[in-house]
Amino acid sequence: MANFTARMERIRPPRWVHVRFPRGAMFGEPGNRAKQRAVLEAALGAGGAIAEPGGKAELPYRWEAPPVAWRGRQITEGP
Amino acid sequence: MATARADASWIAEFRARYEAWLPEALPLIRAHEYAAAFKTYPFPTFEAAPWAPIRTPLAATRLGVVTTAGVYCRGVEAPFADTEEGDPRIVELPADTALADLDVSHSHIPQELARADMNVVLPLDHLRDLVREGALGGLGRRVFSVVGYRTRAHDVAAETAPAIAAALAADGVDFVLVVPV
Numbered sequence: 001m002a003n004f005t006a007r008m009e010r011i012r013p014p015r016w017v018h019v020r021f022p023r024g025a026m027f028g029e030p031g032n033r034a035k036q037r038a039v040l041e042a043a044l045g046a047g048g049a050i051a052e053p054g055g056k057a058e059l060p061y062r063w064e065a066p067p068v069a070w071r072g073r074q075i076t077e078g079p
Numbered sequence: 080m081a082t083a084r085a086d087a088s089w090i091a092e093f094r095a096r097y098e099a100w101l102p103e104a105l106p107l108i109r110a111h112e113y114a115a116a117f118k119t120y121p122f123p124t125f126e127a128a129p130w131a132p133i134r135t136p137l138a139a140t141r142l143g144v145v146t147t148a149g150v151y152c153r154g155v156e157a158p159f160a161d162t163e164e165g166d167p168r169i170v171e172l173p174a175d176t177a178l179a180d181l182d183v184s185h186s187h188i189p190q191e192l193a194r195a196d197m198n199v200v201l202p203l204d205h206l207r208d209l210v211r212e213g214a215l216g217g218l219g220r221r222v223f224s225v226v227g228y229r230t231r232a233h234d235v236a237a238e239t240a241p242a243i244a245a246a247l248a249a250d251g252v253d254f255v256l257v258v259p260v
Contacts (some may be wrong), residue, residue: 001256001257001258001259002259007122010122010123010125011123011125012125012127012128013257014128014130014131022189022192023188023189024148024188024189024192024199024200024260025192025199025200026199026200026258026260027198027199027200027202027205027258029199030195030198030199031195031196033198033204033205036198036199036202036205037202037208040202040206040209041209041214044209044256045137047256048133048136048137051132053127053128053129054130068189069189070189
């Protein structure tokens with residue numbers, strides 16, 4: 001799984017899941033157990049469903065906490 | 080289990096380009112000017128994705144897990160070191176490790192998120208729930224932690240990844256969840 005599409009397009013993993021969360025929290029907000037579980041189950045399910053090399057699944061989840069302060073920026077997802 | 084071979088043909092050329100990049104990048108890295116340092120980093124780019132089909136149902140799957148959040152067990156291992164080229168260590172954590180015993184030491188992420196809830200970089204609570212519920216066959220006996228900041232991509236490819244892959248195979252995992260952080 002990853003939140004940085006351009007980098008994954010260089011690396012070309014066998015299969016991957018795109019999550020739109022900030023770096024440091026790939027499964028969603030701290031304490032949001034329902035979302036973390038949903039992201040994990042979707043990622044594991046996508047692993048088996050992706051049928052072509054390099055295939056990607058987009059997950060619908062978004063960051064629902066205040067933006068994360070990181071090196072002078074406020075971020076809610078990857079680059 | 081079907082296996083995919085790693086492509087090592089890029090490593091020699093990358094190593095040469097890396098050694099040309101490093102002298103100018105080091106002062107920038109030491110000054111924490113990472114955007115400037117990595118503007119000219121010779122990122123490896125691959126045309127093809129390695130592939131092995133997944134045929135085992137999740138309920139019968141033994142899952143391996145790798146996180147790049149620099150997770151370590153307090154009082155057992157040292158934190159990953161914050162170095163210019165990244166700490167090459169691999170930390171092995173028992174799959175039944177209590178998350179409360181863990182900390183993160185990846186210096187290029189906002190650490191407070193994982194410190195508030197380690198599941199955001201290593202969802203062991205949820206994975207163990209899935210196993211208990213029968214939705215997942217099991218976990219490898221170890222999970223693996225590295226730090227995602229590693230500039231020596233040739234060393235990651237030639238040493239780190241093969242070592243982890245061999246350990247995962249020894250633990251009998253069917254496929255691996257890699258969490259790059």
